[in-house]
Amino acid sequence: MSLSTADVRKVARLARLAMDDTEIEAARSQLSGIFELIEEMQAVNTQGIEPMSHAQELSQRLREDKVTESDQRELFQGIAPQIESGLYLVPQVIE
Amino acid sequence: MTWETVIGLEVHTQLSTCSKIFSGASTAYGAEPNTQADAVSIALPGVLPVLNKGAVERAIRFGLAIGAHIAPRSVFARKNYFYPDLPKGYQISQFDLPVVGMGALKIQVEPLSGNAKPYEKTVRITRAHLEEDAGKSVHGAAQGMTGVDLNRAGTPLLEIVSEPDMCSPAEAVAYAKALHTLVRWIGISDGNMQEGSFRCDVNVSVRRKGEPLGTRREIKNLNSFKFMQQAIDYEVQWQIDTIESGGKIQQATVLFNPDTGETRAMRSKEDAHDYRYFPDPDLLPLAITPEMMVEVRSAMPELPEARRMRYIEQYGLTSYDASALTSSREMADYFDSCVSLAGPANAKLAANWIIGEVSAQLNRDNLDIAQCPVSPQQLHGMLIRIADNTISNSGAKEVFRTLWSEGGDADAIIEAKGLKQVSDSSAIELLVDGILADNADKVAEYRSGKEKLFGFFVGLAMKASKGKANPTQLNEILQKKLAG
Amino acid sequence: MLNSSLKQMAAALRANEISSVELTGLYLERIAAHNPSYNAYITVNPEMSLQQARLADEMLARGQAQPLTGIPIGQKDIFCAKGWRTTCGSKMLADFIAPYDAHVIEQFNAAGAINLGKTNMDEFAMGSSNETSYFGPVKNPWDQTRVPGGSSGGAASAVAARLCAAATGTDTGGSIRQPAALCGITGIKPTYGTVSRYGMIAFASSLDQAGPMARSAEDCALLLNAMTGFDERDSTSLQREKEDYVRDLDLPLKGLRIGLPREFFAEGLSPDVAARVEDALSEYRRLGAVTVDISLPNSKLAVPVYYVLAPAEASSNLSRYDGVRYGYRAPEYADITEMYEKSRSQGFGNEVKRRIMIGTYVLSHGYYDAYYLQAQKIRRLIAQDFAEAFKQCDVIMGPTSPSTAFRLGEKGDDPVQMYLSDIYTIAVNLAGLPGMSIPCGFGDNGMPVGMQIIGDYFSEARMLNAAHQYQLATDWHSRSPV
DSSP states (O other), rough: OOHHHHHHHHHHHHHHHHOOHHHHHHHHHHHHHHHHHHHHGGGGGOOOOOOOSSSSSOOOOOOOOOOOOOHHHHHTTTSSEEEETTTEEEEEEOO | OOOEEEEEEEEEEEESBOOOSSOOOOTTOSTTTTTOOOOTTTTTTOOOOEHHHHHHHHHHHHHTTTTTOSSSSEEEEEEEOTTTTOOOOOEEEOOOOOBBSSEEEEEOOSSTTTTTTOEEEEEEEEEEEEOOOOOEEEEEEEEEEEEEOSSSSOOEEEEEEEOSBBBBBHHHHHHHHHHHHHHTTSOOOOOOTTTSSEEEEEEEEETTTTSSOOEEEEEEEOOHHHHHHHHHHHHHHHHHHHEEEEOOOOOOEEEEETTTTEEEOOOOTTTTTTTEEEETTTTTOEOOOOOHHHHHHHHHOOHHHHHHHHHHHHOOOOOOHHHHTSSSSSHHHHHHHHHHHHHHGGGGHHHHHHHIIIIIHHHHOOOOGGGOOOOOHHHHHHHEEEEEEEESSHHHHHHHHHHHHHOOHHEEEEETTTTTOOOOHHHHHHHHHHHHTTTHHHHHHHHOOOOGHHHHHHHHHHHHHOOOOHHHHHHHHHHHHHHH | OOSSSSHHHHHHHHHHHHOOOOHHHHHHHHOOOOOOOHHHEOOOOHHHHHHHHHHHHHHHHOOOOOOOTTTTEHHHHHHHHOBBBBTTTOOOGTTTTSSSOOOHHHHHHHHEEEEEEEEOGGGOOOOOSSSTTTTTTOBTBBBBBOOOSSSSSSHHHHHHTTTTSSEEEEEEETHHHHHHHHHEEEEEEEESSSOOOOOOOOOOTTTTEEEEEEESSSHHHHHHHHHHHTTOOOTTTOOOOOOTTTTTOOOTTTOOOOOOOGGGTTTTSSSHHHHHHHHHHHHHHTTTTTTEEETTTTTTGGHHHHHHHHHHHHHHHGOOSSSSSSSSOSSSOHHHHHHHHHHHHHHOOOOOOOHHHHHHHHTTTTTTIIIIIIHHHHHHHHHHHHHHHTTTSSEEESSSSSSOBBBBTTTTHHHHHHHGGGGGTHOOOOOOOOOOEEEEOOTTHHHHHHEEEEEEESOHHHHHHHHHHHHHHHOGGGOOOO
């Protein structure tokens, strides 16, 4: 299977990866090769097979509704790129 | 050409757990920014979600309340998109397999215009699923910057999706109100709309009668019933105008501006529709066991609709009164307490007072029924004195005002203020005889046909009794004596 | 001391023949001298390590020593360790000082082990050669022109070069076993859910599993004792009784049924690797085991299935690296979208970006059923193959990797060729089974060959027993490149 430049651009945009034309083209050719490998799956008849998401057939454990965490803002914001008055700052978001 | 409106609602209600849906951080409202944003809430590398039992129980409670199928196995999925208030770059939600399946809610609709009569309607609820809330963006936190507060990130939400069963703003509002009552009634949410605990997204489309469904636009994040009605009104008219002037409706997400009363399309995200849902590998399927169902079911209160029906059937209340009394569980409990003290025979009287004077005073003082200064015990003391004719209606109003502002008990107030009415017929007769004798000319005029004078005699008699004569008795005696 | 087993080291510490401070200092000196050539560590912090060693010495002095007290361990830089820079091999986290401890780190700390430093790895564990690390490639101690394998290449290189007593790794598609094989050491990836993933930076959540990398099966058993255990903070952590993985090491192998999947001995396998594995199997027969031919018919699909599922999960797991709360933020951007795109483009390396794009694509609208769902269905078929196989045998054996260590840069331009080097290891992760690799000789180029042992769920003790008995009978595991 071969991907188009438009496919690659769309994916890069969805994944928030900036790529110039050269990078898009390089990615397109490599991804096409990988998808050739992936396409081997299509030959398998999987009708009636239940998809497997987890290694074990278990169900979710539930946590008691209790507050166990305390304020660690100072510690956590010590590694933040930009903060002010306890808020994480980002460029203006317009809705 | 007649237009039809088709409306469906998606309501996000915050569940009243004390900790977040996937971590032990507090959900308390109003904390300093990011002081309740724990490692999971800020999505540090390596942290993992663990599901809160309290959130699951609340979802089951809701499902039972709308008669829905509760999925014995449901799955959490990741909804992927980038936004600064979404720390993981995905929201954990439910997609294919929600915890609550199809159910329904009966609503009482009061048409907003004209003389149309109230009516009942059933709105189908497609599904309800558990998910986590996002954080909050604080615009203009610094010059040209947006601030991100993740205290709310991870707060449990139940997203309740209706079928497009509503066809007017009145129906949409009635449904939203009934849902709002229900979630508070069953104790799964505080329903505080100012704090964002109950947020409505409204899907609106219009079509000419008999035509297929039109393209819908979604009005996001309405947090008051008044705005909901205004927003739908505006949106419907806008869509009709657009189509009538030859335009086409584009599917869009719109915001309502309460200042202008208008809706406007959000800056569209071109990839907003590609959320790349897939089952969250960090969470295993949620299994709801029969034991858990039994546990939740046994703690379910009588639901508002059942109680409404009981009030109508058992006490003969009107549908309107029964609805008003079941507008909140506290209100209904207040009424039930009064009735259990004053007896079922006084249920109508209790209903009238609660819906009338009590509610009016609460509104004036901006209180809710749980904060009512007059307890059911106190109100009952007054109600039985009305019922046994000890006090007149005007006397009762005086008693109620005193109970409200000063407290105490009805009998003591009646005594202290001398509000006991005279119900001794011989005393009233004596008094009436005196008045008739003193006003022989007016009696003659009355008897010759000037019946308007009846009020004049009532006034004199009341004055003479210092307002204490039982009005019913006084009327009867006057009628009899004047007739000669 | 450098060639002693962990048991011997622990005995020496208890006997006060050496202190933990001395032992830690010895390794720190070796790292200072040799890490510039191997690049096995991204971060060392002698002060923090020695502080831990002093505490360990106090525990020893009080007679409170546990089996790993005082022993210096290299921690893969995928585990968050409070106060330690934790990079996951990425520029994205080049300055990330972890504010909390992973469960694995907590367990080692509680056992009194020493965190000797953070070992190099492929960026976000995505790679099979350690060439994708932002901090430069790791060298194979047996030949510095060759790769150590990946993604736990730093750990494998450090263990082989005696730059630590033992190390931790993580394995999503072979990242413990393949570098163990390529560096001539022993490593085990236990059953999925046995070691908590809390604090282990996620690559593909449903496949990631941590495990020990050491010089022998016996050492691995001791380490596994410390690493495993239920953790309520990981929903996929298994609630099981704590197990002693040392208990069965000395059992005889008589009657052990070894399954040989014919698909693992087919085309693509280097003849020298095949020959060494055959030699090892002969040794097992001598030890009383019997071999049975089995088939894992769907295992050939493991690579394509893996390259759908792992990138899909990774594309989502790596969305949190957006430059908002921690990690790399691009220096210049015009708006929020550009901030995301530039931070992520500059912060992630090519292989990571490639996998994010594969994952984004396979999950995107219209492709989900054809790729993701189909892959999950074949995943079940692969797991069922193993279930069938374990009706006929106790363990499965075969090569860990189709060839010995290749040269640095040799597969650089061809991701598909690189992906195929995990052809024998990936199916194990998809099924969630335990797998290990033990050294079984050397290839034609003098590089180590690893033999893979695959067990049924929770059969780690049995696998370690099989490996230990082989290591008692052979000395491949004690060969040293230094």
